Every structure is written in C-alpha cells, then in structure tokens.
Amino acid sequence: MNILGGCEIFLMEEKVIYTMGYGGREFDEFVELLRFYGVEVVVDVRRFPTSKREEYKRENFERLLTERGFKYVYLGDLLGGYRSGGYESYMETSEYKRGIERVIELAEKYRVAIVCCERLPWRCHRRFIGDTLRERNLKVIHVIDKDRIWKTLL
Template sequence: MSDPNNAKSTSSGRLIYTVGYAGHDRESLLALFKAHRITAVADIRTFKRSSYWTAFDSDSFGPFLRENGIAYVFMGDVMGGKPQVPELYPDGQLDYGLMADQPDFKSGIERLVSGAEKYRICLMCAERDPLDCHRTLLIAPPLKDAGLDLCHLVDGRVESQAETDARMIAINGGDVPDLFAAAAPDPDAEAKLALARQIKRVAPKAEDAIKRR
C-alpha cells in the first residue's frame, strides 16, 4: 500500500480517489477526506438515502461536507450502480457494457474528467472493498482511458488501481483464452478476463436492484 500523502498521479497530474463509507461514521470519513486533501466528493450511489447507513443520506451528508469546506455533488442518477432501467439487465444481471454506453453515463465521466482539473475528487459509494463496487468495475476503466489515475481509500490506506487490478487478477485469474488464436496477442487479456469474471461475480441482479413500486 502507498503512503497516503504521496499518491502518484499520471503525467497529466489528474488523480481521483474512491471510498466506501461502510464502517465509517461522519467524523471518521471527514477526517479521511481531510487527511487526503479531498476538496470534492462525488456521490455515485443510485439512491440518495440508505435504510442502514442513514448518516450518509444525501440530504444531510451533502450539507455536512459543505459546512466543512468540501464540495459535494450527487451523481447517482447518471452513474449509480443499480440503475432503475430494466433494459440494462438483459439476462437478469446488470450489463456494465450497456450502461457504459448510456449518454448520461458518458456525460458523467466527462464531468469527472473536467472536475479533476479543479478539484481533488473522491468518488463515494457504500462498499468498503473497491472490488465489490461499480466504482472500480464500471467507472474506473473509462477514467483510466481518459488519462486519470485512481487511488482507493481502503481501511485508512491507499490502494492504487494497479494494486486493485492485481488483487482482481489473483482472485479471478487463470484459463486465459488462447492468445495464439489472435494475430496479435492482447497483453491485457488476463486483466480483461479477471474484470469480466469479477463483474459476473458482483454485478447486481435486476430482482434485487430495481425498486418495486
């Protein structure tokens, strides 16, 4: 794990953090943000309220952060991991590829990329481990493609995206498709396979994600 005050960014200087609030209270999470000099929090939960972690309900937690000098924006309506759109669950499980192609999601990525020029952003969701959350499995890839580096705040430590990817490969590695079948072997084949397997493991099912009205 890296030193929290010496996280490396890309050559562009753009860096985005992520965190899951599970296991925290307001004060401990605020202290974590302060320790890592976070200046803006992007809330990427689908729903603004939690039946369990009520201290982090958007309507009260957002003002709490602003009172403490940290900007807050709710982006779960366009980047939430449990979209309320049945068509995004073609086989009963959320298809991250379909969601990543949604215009609103792409606009959300553009907002984060632009915001990273001005703010030190932390993406906030509920899951403690980034491997269990769409912030890593859905949002991280397009941010990486846009030239941003990611760091995950896990149990008070900083885990780089490279370290997260290595854990994902260790959990889901093996049985890589025959690379000799391709004219040019894909050096990222193992990582892509591990990502696909992790998504299959944790992506939400429609019956659990979509609220019944």
C-alpha cells in the same frame, strides 16, 4: 490487483481522482479520510442515495459535508449502480458518458473523491468508473483506509 500502503507517496500536486466508500465508518472518520487525501469535492455516485444511518442520507450527507468545507456533487443519476442489463452495458450509454465528462471537468479544478457506500472497490461499480477514467489517462486511486489503497493495472 495491488493493495498498497504508504499513501504519502502521492503528492498533493499530482492530479488524482480518488474513490472511497463510507461503509462501516463513523461520519467523522470518513471526513478525516477525505481530509487525509486532500479531497475538495465529494461526488456521490449512489443510485439510491439513502442509508440506515441518518448522516449518510443524501440531504444530510450534503449538508454535513458542506458544513465541513467540502463541495458535494450528486451524480448517482448518471453514474449510479444497479442498472437493468448490468453496469457494463450501461457504460455504453450517453448518460454514463455525460457523468464521466462531469467528473473529468471537476477533476480539472478540484481534488475529487467518487463516493458510495461499499468500502471495497472490487465489490462496487466505482471500479468500472475508475477503469473508464484510467482509459482516459487519468490517475485513479481506490482508497480502502488511510494506509491502504487498491490500484488496478490496465
């Protein structure tokens, strides 16, 4: 596991897929993080897209992000966590593979962030999604904070 700072080394022209969690952040702080990394499309991978905080409930989250200029795509039905039999088994299904293909299609046109609640990627199913994308030769960076990222080495 590598935790790196100094994220400015990742230039805007590079094709990168980010993952990030909104947990523990005010909505405006989360939006600032998205803008810092140049994100254009937020891919919500929460299986159950609700929250105790109103701004993170799916319908509000989508509306608020759209109002701030982001495109919102919900893929929690295909890529969301909490699967019976475990997430690693779920990764072998056609639904999971369809979700991965959709992320790749979006990443060909936009700068994408795969998002759910958990801030730390090693505690979240985003790490599995990231590993799958890396196996497909895509660059994935798990964002923890503005100046802190986590990169796994495959």
